Amino acid sequence: MSEDRRGFIRNSAALITGAIAGQSLLPNAAAADPAPAAANSAPIRNRLGISTYSFWQFRNAALRSVGDCIExxxxxxxxxxxxxxxxMEDESPAALQKLKRLAFVNGIDLMGFSTHQGFLSPDPAIRQKNIDHTIRCIEMAYAMGIPTMRVNTGTWGTSKNFDDLMKNxxxxxxxxxxxxxQGFGWVIxxxxxxxxxxxxxxxxxxxxxxxxxxxTPEGVLRVVDAIRSPWLQVTLDTGNFLEDPYDRLAQLAPKxxxxxxxxxxxxxxxxxxxLDYPRIAKMLHSHGYRGYVSLEFEGKEDPLTxxxxxxxxxxxxxxxxxxxTAPDGTR
Incomplete structure (x- = not known):
């Protein structure tokens, strides 16, 4: 083997070794300013989804069908x-696949699954029932090709009902x-x-x-940070901080x-x-949020308008x- 060929092999090996070690193949790259790349990044344009809840709201029976909501x-x-x-009115395997097919042929992503569970109970049997329910929902999301699922801590159940909880x-x-x-321990x-x-x-x-x-954001982060799993992050609801929403939303935005x-x-x-949505969007984009924004309409107006x-x-x-242009003529 010629000396030139041996030199070429030695240099190539050094380059490969550097790449494996996480080093740049460019000798001065470490000193390069990364700012130009960030400056050249395209503006963030979030994809927009809608929760089927926006149509149904637990009260609009004619708008309950999940298939109709997708269309x-x-x-x-x-x-x-x-x-x-x-x-959902049917959770059979055939029904799940029907929804998956319906979304695909309509050019729609099934991008989220919003579930309810309650781990905030001193009764181990109740917690286990909710663990089993959550696992069942994860498997349903998997069957429908849904990549993320909303989960909750649950409530203590000391309010008479949800209306009473909202009054407080x-x-x-x-x-x-x-x-x-104690509750945090059970949830975690x-x-x-x-x-x-x-x-x-x-x-x-x-x-x-x-x-x-x-x-509170501190409560959410206490659970997420204690578990330290890439498979548990945050679903951020813009309407669930009733006081000082912007600072609180910003606390959760990175996750x-x-x-x-x-x-x-x-x-x-x-x-x-x-809610000041231009402000919220600017804040989320400053944290690099590129994911879906899912509408939850929770007003008294007819959902169809x-x-x-x-x-x-x-x-x-x-x-x-x-x-x-909105249907009321505003731009």
Missing amino acids: RAARLGFDGVEILHRQ RGIEPPQKGYTDE DSFGPCLKVAEKCGVLLGLENHWGLGR AVLVQAKTYYGGGLWYQLD AIPKSLALLQKCFQGRTDV
Whole structure:
């Protein structure tokens, strides 16, 4: 072998070794300023989805069909649909695959699965029942090809009902003889077996700021940070911080994998927030959030007129669209 050929092989080996070690193949790359690459990044344009809850709202019986919601979302111009589990009327394998097919032929992503569970109980049997339910929902999401699933801590159940919980702005005392501190332990332990299945199925769980121990950003992060799993992150709901929403949303933004955006046309069903969506979009984009924004319409107006207005708002704020006109004529 010639000396030139030996030299070529030695140099090539050195380059490969450097690459494996995580070093750049360019000798001065370490000193290069990464800012130009960031400056050349395209503006973030979030894809927009809609929760089937926006149509049904637990009260509009004629708009309950998940299949109909998927077709309506496609006609309105949404990119994806987030399915509310409690809205489903058929969970058979055939029904799940029918929804998957329907979404595909309509050019819609099934991008989220919104579920309910409650780990905030001193009764191990109740916690196990909710673990089993959560695992079942993960497997359903996997069957439908849904990549992320909303999860909750659950509530103490010391409120008379949800209306009573909302009157108290989501605050409720623990069950007698127990503390929130104990509750965090139950919630954290309960996610363990769920996450084993989530990782196996490739379904990313997002803990929502959704009452109970998840009512505050500190509560959500306490659970997520204690578990330290890439398969448990945050579903960020813009309407569930009733005080100082912007600072609180910003605390969770770095871990957000799905954003649920509330609108309240016609007045809120339980309460109404005057949310500054240009501000929220700017904040999320500053954290590099490129995921889906999923509409949750929670107003009293007819969903069939309020949802198009909501879509136009989100298109302007999260996609920078200037060519959209809401049905009421506003741009």
